[in-house]
Amino acid sequence: MTYEETLAHIYALRRFGIRPGLDRVSSLLARLGNLHASLRIIHVAGTNGKGSTAAFLSSILAAGGYRTGLFTSPHLISFTERFRINGAEIGRDEVLRLAQRVMAAAPEGTTFFELVTALALLHFAGEGVDVAILEAGMGGGHDATNVAAGILTIITPVALDHGEWLGETVPAIAREKGGIIKAGRPVVLAEQLPEAAEVLVQRSKALGCRLCRFDTDFTARWHGERLAYRGLHRSLEGVRPGIGGRYQRVNAACALAAAELLATEGFPLTDEALRRGIADARWPGRMELFPGPPPVLLDGAHNPAGAGALAEALADFPRRRLILVTGIMGDKDAEGILSPLLPLADEVVTVTPAVERGLAADRLAAFCRERGAAAIDGGAVPQGLELARQRAGSDDLVLVTGSLFTVGEARAALLAAPYEPFRG
Structure with a gap:
C-alpha cells in the first residue's frame, strides 16, 4: 500500500x-x-x-x-x-x-x-x-x-x-x-x-x-x-x-x-x-495570527464556551472592522457559537467545510441574517477566505472560526499547503 x-x-x-x-x-x-x-x-x-x-x-x-x-x-x-x-x-x-x-x-x-x-x-x-x-x-x-x-x-x-x-x-x-x-x-x-x-x-x-x-x-x-x-x-x-x-x-x-x-x-x-x-509552545489554529495585510486570525472555537473565550480575547486585537469567516458542523450549537461573535462582526462570510457534517454556507448565512448580521455565502472555505480578504482593508481584521475543520482548511490556503480533508 x-x-x-x-x-x-x-x-x-x-x-x-x-x-x-x-x-x-x-x-x-x-x-x-x-x-x-x-x-x-x-x-x-x-x-x-x-x-x-x-x-x-x-x-x-x-x-x-x-x-x-x-x-x-x-x-x-x-x-x-x-x-x-x-x-x-x-x-x-x-x-x-x-x-x-x-x-x-x-x-x-x-x-x-x-x-x-x-x-x-x-x-x-x-x-x-x-x-x-x-x-x-x-x-x-x-x-x-x-x-x-x-x-x-x-x-x-x-x-x-x-x-x-x-x-x-x-x-x-x-x-x-x-x-x-x-x-x-x-x-x-x-x-x-x-x-x-x-x-x-x-x-x-x-x-x-x-x-x-x-x-x-x-x-x-x-x-x-x-x-x-x-x-x-x-x-x-x-x-x-x-x-x-x-x-x-x-x-x-x-x-x-x-x-x-x-x-x-x-x-x-x-x-x-x-x-x-x-x-x-506553539499550537496552530488557536489564536494564530497571520500578519497580512489584512491580518487573519485563526481560532478553532467550536462550542459556546470556546466562542465566549474568543470573543473576550478579541479585545486585544485592534482593528477598524472585524470580518468574520465562519463554518460550523451541522450537529453543533450554531446559536451558542455565534451569539458572542456576531455582535462584534461588521461583516460575516459563511463557508462550508469540506467534511460530511459541514453546515451548508447558504443555510448558515441565512441563520446569521435572521440575527441581524450582514452575512453573505462565501462557498467553500478557500473561496470564502479569499472573498473576506478582498473585502477587508489593511487595518481590518479577518477572523476565521467555528470549527477546527474550517480553520484547518483556511490555514492550508494561507500556507499554500496540501490539505487532507478527511478527519476523525
Missing part, C-alpha cells in the same frame, strides 16, 4: 462511527504485544483547552531535556500532525510502517480513533520516549486513550459538547470526562463550572488522588503581556506564553502545575525549563 492508500483505509474505518468502550482497543494492543505498557503516560481530558494545555506541557518537558511524545486530534492540515516527538511530526514512511502492523492486528469493528490511538502508542513505545502526553478524544472514561495507565491527569474546563454521546448536562459530561482519572495518581483541575467541579472533586477524592485546583492551589494572573504564576512550590514572574489569547493563562497555569507535580514522578524541571517551555 502507498501512504495515500493506507490513509484511505484508515479513514474508511469512520464507517463504524463512534463506539465508546475499551474492549476493542485493549484487544488490539494485546495483539501488538502491549508495548505501550512501558510508557509513562499523562492524560489530558476536558472540553476546551486540551490541545493548548498539552502543547504547553509537552514544550516544558522538551525544554527540560525529556524526549516527549504528544498525541492530539483532530489534525488541521496533515494526518502526521497527530503524532509528535519534541515538536517533530511523525514521518510518512513511519506512518506507513506502523499502520500496516496495526491494521493487520485490528479486531473487526475497530474504529478510526481506536486504530489511531494504538498507532500513537506503538510509535511512542518504539521511539523510546521518556513520557507521552495523550489528549483524550471527546470523552474520558470510555475514550480509547484511557486504555493506557497514566501517571498524572489534567482536566481542562468542562462544558456542554457532544451531548449525544456524553450526556445532556454538565455533571453528566464531567462524570464521563472524569472517568480518565486514575486511582492514587495526581489530578490537575482547571477552572470549572461549579457543577462540573463538584463531580470531578468527588471522583478524585474517592480514588485517593492528590488534587490540585486552579485558583485554590495554583493560579496565574496577567501583568500586561506576561503572566505571574503562583504555583504549588514555585512562583514565576514575567512568563510570556507562546500561544496567544488571554484565556491561555488557565491552560499555561495547568501545564506549569502539572510540571511541578511531575518532579515526584522522576521528571525534575528547572524554573528555566518552565519559562522556556511556556514561551516556546
